[in-house]
Amino acid sequence: MGNSEKNTDRGKALELLYQMLLIRRFEEKSAEMYTKTNIRGFLHLYIGEEAVAVGVMQALTDDDYVLATYREHGHALARGMDPGAIMAEMYGKQEGCSRGRGGSMHLFEGKKLYGGNAIVAGHLSMAVGMALASKKQKKNNLACCFFGEGAAAEGEFHEAMNLAALWQAPVLFVCENNFYAMGTALQYTHSETHLEKKGAAYGIETMAVDGMDVLAVGQAAKEAVEKIRTTGKPFFLVCNTYRFRAHSMFDAELYRDKSEVEEWKKRDPIPRLRDFLMEKKLITEQDVQELEKKVEAEVQKAVDFAEAGTWEPIEELTKFVYSE
Amino acid sequence: MADNKTIKITYREALKQAIREALLGDERVFLMGEDVGRYGGAFAVSKGLLQEFGPDRIMDVPLSESGFTGAGIGAALAGMRPIVEVMTVNFSLLAMDQIVNNAATLLHMSGGQLNVPVVIRMGCGIGRQLAAQHSHSWEPLYAHIPGLIVLSVGTHEDARGMLLSALKSPDPVVIFEYTYMLNMEAEIPAGAGAVDISKAKVRREGKDISIITYGAGVYKSLEAATELAASGIEAEVVDLRVLRPLDETTFLASVGKTHRALVVEEAWRSVGLAAEVSARITEKAFYELDAPVQRLCGVEVPIPYPKHLEDASVPQRGDIVRAVKKMIKP
Numbered sequence: 001m002g003n004s005e006k007n008t009d010r011g012k013a014l015e016l017l018y019q020m021l022l023i024r025r026f027e028e029k030s031a032e033m034y035t036k037t038n039i040r041g042f043l044h045l046y047i048g049e050e051a052v053a054v055g056v057m058q059a060l061t062d063d064d065y066v067l068a069t070y071r072e073h074g075h076a077l078a079r080g081m082d083p084g085a086i087m088a089e090m091y092g093k094q095e096g097c098s099r100g101r102g103g104s105m106h107l108f109e110g111k112k113l114y115g116g117n118a119i120v121a122g123h124l125s126m127a128v129g130m131a132l133a134s135k136k137q138k139k140n141n142l143a144c145c146f147f148g149e150g151a152a153a154e155g156e157f158h159e160a161m162n163l164a165a166l167w168q169a170p171v172l173f174v175c176e177n178n179f180y181a182m183g184t185a186l187q188y189t190h191s192e193t194h195l196e197k198k199g200a201a202y203g204i205e206t207m208a209v210d211g212m213d214v215l216a217v218g219q220a221a222k223e224a225v226e227k228i229r230t231t232g233k234p235f236f237l238v239c240n241t242y243r244f245r246a247h248s249m250f251d252a253e254l255y256r257d258k259s260e261v262e263e264w265k266k267r268d269p270i271p272r273l274r275d276f277l278m279e280k281k282l283i284t285e286q287d288v289q290e291l292e293k294k295v296e297a298e299v300q301k302a303v304d305f306a307e308a309g310t311w312e313p314i315e316e317l318t319k320f321v322y323s324e
Numbered sequence: 325m326a327d328n329k330t331i332k333i334t335y336r337e338a339l340k341q342a343i344r345e346a347l348l349g350d351e352r353v354f355l356m357g358e359d360v361g362r363y364g365g366a367f368a369v370s371k372g373l374l375q376e377f378g379p380d381r382i383m384d385v386p387l388s389e390s391g392f393t394g395a396g397i398g399a400a401l402a403g404m405r406p407i408v409e410v411m412t413v414n415f416s417l418l419a420m421d422q423i424v425n426n427a428a429t430l431l432h433m434s435g436g437q438l439n440v441p442v443v444i445r446m447g448c449g450i451g452r453q454l455a456a457q458h459s460h461s462w463e464p465l466y467a468h469i470p471g472l473i474v475l476s477v478g479t480h481e482d483a484r485g486m487l488l489s490a491l492k493s494p495d496p497v498v499i500f501e502y503t504y505m506l507n508m509e510a511e512i513p514a515g516a517g518a519v520d521i522s523k524a525k526v527r528r529e530g531k532d533i534s535i536i537t538y539g540a541g542v543y544k545s546l547e548a549a550t551e552l553a554a555s556g557i558e559a560e561v562v563d564l565r566v567l568r569p570l571d572e573t574t575f576l577a578s579v580g581k582t583h584r585a586l587v588v589e590e591a592w593r594s595v596g597l598a599a600e601v602s603a604r605i606t607e608k609a610f611y612e613l614d615a616p617v618q619r620l621c622g623v624e625v626p627i628p629y630p631k632h633l634e635d636a637s638v639p640q641r642g643d644i645v646r647a648v649k650k651m652i653k654p
Binding site for chain 2: 065096097098099100101102106108109110114115116117119122123124125126127128129130131132133134136137143155156159160162163166319320321322323
């Protein structure tokens with residue numbers, strides 16, 4: 001833990017813990033609803049990686065553009081989207097944040113979240129374009145783009161990094177390195193496993209941070225964002241993290257040892273923050289219990305909202321192919 | 325009448341004037357593409373525009389088709405009106421993921437929240453002896469994709485007007501331009517500008533047969549119709565122009581009048597636009613037909629380099645004349 005936490009006040013601390021807990025419990029409930037077949041298709045859980053989305057979002061403003069991957073429930077929640085609208089989306093109901101058209105992988109909400117993008121690395125160059133637009137429009141916002149280390153092996157990653165650097169576009173590239181591209185480990189997919197070194201080839205400043213530590217991520221993101229806002233140049237932030245659950249609900253996890261997962265669970269970002277805050281006497285056991293209760297109620301409310309949701313009439317099937 | 329005044333213009337100049345008018349008329353518009361600036365455009369379409377508008381609005385980009393097309397989509401999402409130039413359709417496959425998976429899907433996938441008003445222009449066509457990797461007619465590939473508006477610039481009038489209308493669209497537009505026509509001159513109205521981009525157009529009226537075509541087939545079909553007129557056959561030429569969404573009303577009406585249809589396209593025969601047009605005529609105007617619908621399409625071969633083989637790969641004026649005469653027995 002760095003120095004910055006000393007300044008962390010109680011309210012902020014509780015908020016960080018609340019957000020991570022909300023993501024955790026929301027996704028546990030999603031998995032349950034998946035086994036009950038209320039949620040279908042692909043469901044990619046973020047459990048274990050919560051500190052990244054929650055930490056990075058602290059550094060952003062409402063005016064910044066945020067683009068995420070198909071493992072984006074955490075980003076949507078940390079961006080302040082309504083849990084009910086997200087759950088309804090996963091149910092496929094028209095009250096969902098994308099009217100049920102997208103499902104788990106395609107969460108959208110107005111200016112809060114530009115997806116939910118399920119072609120690996122496909123959204124990186126879009127983020128560059130959005131940042132380019134901001135530059136042309138002389139706005140002071142930036143585009144923040146989350147992606148996994150799998151995406152960093154795509155040509156699109158290299159094209160996007162080069163374009164952002166060439167154009168000096170205000171993009172925060174956040175690599176959520178969870179060490180597995182689906183089931184293939186980092187050492188089998190990258191010739192250079194210290195991913196942050198890839199920034200140098202484009203003259204992009206980089207930093208690697210412990211992605212299991214929400215305070216460290218928050219601090220790193222804050223520094224990165226300040227640099228982007230003062231220089232207008234892109235920044236590449238690598239958050240080393242770990243996915244505790246399977247890649248998706250279809251994954252038998254043949255590619256990693258249970259002992260490895262257990263080892264990483266010792267670094268679980270939620271107990272880590274909780275214990276740290278209790279040790280610092282910023283929060284009490286009672287605070288934690290109250291947070292759990294609040295989260296439980298919020299998740300139940302989301303499920304109730306989704307259950308009560310309605311199906312879009314089939315007559316509207318071809319809506320939104322073109323603007324009306 | 326002053327309105328009837330025309331000017332002589334090349335296809336290239338018509339394209340350029342449209343880009344220039346768009347840049348002058350809307351500060352959100354910018355052009356991005358390989359060699360569009362300092363080089364003056366691979367086909368000299370944007371020559372001089374960098375000097376006039378500066379590097380922020382005429383942006384040279386690296387050879388990163390997917391990257392800069394994606395950036396164009398992103399800029400469109402964020403309120404700009406980018407014109408993305410993909411040098412030729414051949415390279416557009418490298419950008420196809422962006423066009424198909426992002427531009428075409430975002431509106432629907434977001435439940436109507438995100439519009440992608442990007443315009444993507446590509447040079448295309450056959451006839452300059454550029455061999456198999458630089459001579460493609462992939463209009464049907466893009467016309468297959470719901471969410472895209474696909475335009476084919478078969479005439480000088482459309483070269484002058486289609487881009488301006490495309491930039492007004494809230495949805496992504498792909499425009500096919502035909503590089504072998506760049507130096508061709510034609511007369512267009514002096515005040516030519518934006519054109520309709522929702523309808524096919526009858527380019528020549530006739531009563532004996534409908535030749536339904538697009539792109540490079542338009543002038544060839546018009547020339548064939550002139551030749552046929554000398555033999556007493558009055559062919560109607562329908563330029564599809566908008567390949568998606570297809571305007572069937574116009575060509576079905578034409579078939580209702582002529583009772584015969586020949587569909588002409590340079591793209592490969594199987595699973596092409598001619599197949600689609602033919603199917604719709606069969607479904608909706610079958611009892612209007614005095615003869616089976618016929619197709620003249622590209623031969624299904626990677627386009628070869630030598631001129632005589634290249635010419636034999638796609639329908640020529642003579643092929644159209646012969647096909648029509650075969651369909652109309654004296």
